[in-house]
Amino acid sequence: MRTATLVVMAFVVLLAAGAGWLWLRLNGNISTFDADGLSKNRPGAGVAGQNVLVIGSDSRAGGNSGLGGGEGDVGRSDTAFLLHVYRDREHAIAVSIPRDTLVDIPPCKLPDGSWTSGRTRAMFNSAFSVGESAKGNPACTQNTVEKLTGLRVDHTVVVDFEGFSSMTSAVGGVQVCLPKDVYQGDLNPHRGSRGDLLFAKGQQTVSGRKALDYVRVRHGIGDGSDIGRIQRQQAFVAGLIKKVRAQGFNPTTLLPLADAATRSMTVDPGLGSADKLLSFAMSLKDIGLHDIKFITVPWRYEGDRVDIVRPEADALWASLKADRTLDGKDAGGDRSKARQTEPVPGNEAGAPQASRSPGPAPASQAPVSGEGVSVSVANGTRVRGLAARAAAALAQHGFTVGDTGNAEVRNAGTTVIEFGPGKAADARTVARLFPGAYIRGVAADGITVTVGRDYASGSASGDTPGGASVGASAGASGNVAMDAGPSEAPSTAPPGTLSTDIAAKARSADDDPCANLSYG
Structure with missing residues (x-):
């Protein structure tokens, strides 16, 4: 009896030590950015849904150097979307913002501690490059999104090339679809030749570098625009969510994904630990695939740039503030149980938080x-x-x-x-x-x-x-x-009453991966 007890106790100690080591590893993987760079004139924190800004960085610094992307070590952003998780935790919507969108960029903090002057009608992705550091400037991009939308961004997550590639491998690949054959020259138009076949037309499973090539390819499909690429990126994220759901929420599948994700992410201090990230991730587990939507902010071409269509965009931001879905339904949940607002990194110490x-x-x-x-x-x-x-x-x-x-x-x-x-x-x-x-x-x-x-x-x-x-x-x-x-x-x-056109063009996470793939 004594021997059995000692064996059980030893097993429990080893299990706890292993779990503790894993937790320390995940915590050690996570990088955070300086919240002092957030604006002091921010929209108020709310009691409705949560807004999470997701930025894809194409810096070639570190392990990204062999995976393509921009030249040099300056962090750049080629993709970004604002994820609104409704208060009922049964609906979510990701709103993509094209990289070439003309926006007003507010004053942003530089690495030396000084602040820039605000800029008007600048390209959206230039906000991430303010300061020209290898890690980019996520706080500047967050300030720009808050100014654009009037919504408070509760959290910001930056994912780099290397991490994205690792995450797709950790889940065993993602099913995607190509509307036509794609060659090396479509991925790199400066190549000077068509090159080898990268993707054959139709459905296939991609992971690692292949998955990265899929979300980066822009030329040779549709009108070769960033708008078309955004639609394929939305389809990819939908496929990734579908794959994780199909595998189930269990340690065998989630731990490799968590390890890859935490190694690839730079987050705001509010998500700067494994338990905070896990808590946020688990809060999304009850959202059905059909209730996860993807849209692009209402836009139009302005020369070779993109302009936001204000009446429709204002209605979109208002609908998110009011916690209304694309079809106008109130997804606020039980508002009598409104959560207490929490201190938001970047606000002055002791400042009471705004509520909605x-x-x-x-x-x-x-x-x-x-x-x-x-x-x-x-x-x-x-x-x-x-x-x-x-x-x-x-x-x-x-x-x-x-x-x-x-x-x-x-x-x-x-x-x-x-x-x-x-x-x-x-x-x-x-x-x-x-x-x-x-x-x-x-x-x-x-x-x-x-x-x-x-x-x-x-x-x-x-x-x-x-x-x-x-x-x-x-x-x-x-x-x-x-x-x-x-x-x-x-x-x-x-x-929050949106045009039927916006709702009609929305992608759901359970849509056919071959549907609505290319603008133009």
Whole structure:
């Protein structure tokens, strides 16, 4: 009996030691980036879903040198998507942002501790290269995405070439599909010849370097654009998710994947340990394949670059803020059990975190009074006189109306209210005149209303119920972020109501791998 007990105790000790060693190894694999580079003017943290920015780095530094990619040791990003995990943990959507998209890049921190000036109409992928370091600048890319979307990015994950290759091998390969034969010259157009056949047309399983070649190939398929490549990358990620699900959540299959993943990732401090990564991964296990969607941010060509189509994109960001799926369903789950907001790395120490209102705020019954509040108005549409109409409605309620004119871009579908530091309460008051408006905090001073087509079809009313739903909490710097919820006003569509075209083009993780592979 004593011998048996000693054997069991020895086994338990060895098992615990082995598990501890493995945990230490996984923890030792993980690299984190400096959260001090995150902006101090960030959107507020919410109680709805979570937003995770995933960046693919093509740096040739270290073990990536033999796997292709950009020249030199400067970190570059050729792919990025924002993953929104809905609060019910039963839905998720990945929104791809094309690398050539023209965006505004806010000030970003350099390796020497100084900060750059903001840039306008710059290529999206250039944010990752700010500072020209081998690891890239994920904090700058995160700042850019937050400025673009008005959404707070809860976590950021960077995956390099070597790690991506290792992860695909760890799961035994991923099934993909090619719409045509692909040759070496399609992967490298500077080769000067067609070269050998890389992929035959049709379905096949790829892993390691072959998988990397698949997600990198761009030329020779469709119109040779990055948009087409994004669609194939979405199909690949869908196939990877499907393969992991098919193998099951067990140590035999997950441990090699976890080892490969942690060796390849650079993450924000909020995911900087094995238990945090595992906890996040396990929170996704109940999402069905059909409820994992992939789309590309609404876009159009601007010369040889890509521009974002603002009315549709604003509606997309609003739908994610409101935790609404592509078909308009509320996926907020049981909001009475809203999670407590947690400190977010990059905020000042001790700063209270912003929270979001889970639904429409109760309309105030008191008349709207804008006494002492200055507002600028811009017409974001081609409807003549719309800014003057909004200005008159504001003046009627006591607001001081400043600049009135046309917006730079005049195809806005949804009215947008932007407010600067310390103006949250005033913006709340303004929002009561514009039911369903999309509201966001910005670094600039004051309050600006850019009226959209929704306002053209309705009318301003200081006592309309169901105005923009807001939830706000001041941070240490006095900045506040607000969130627009669904509107009850009959004259305007609720924020988050997307065009049927966006939903129709979405890919589900359970789709046929050969479907919808190439734009053009």
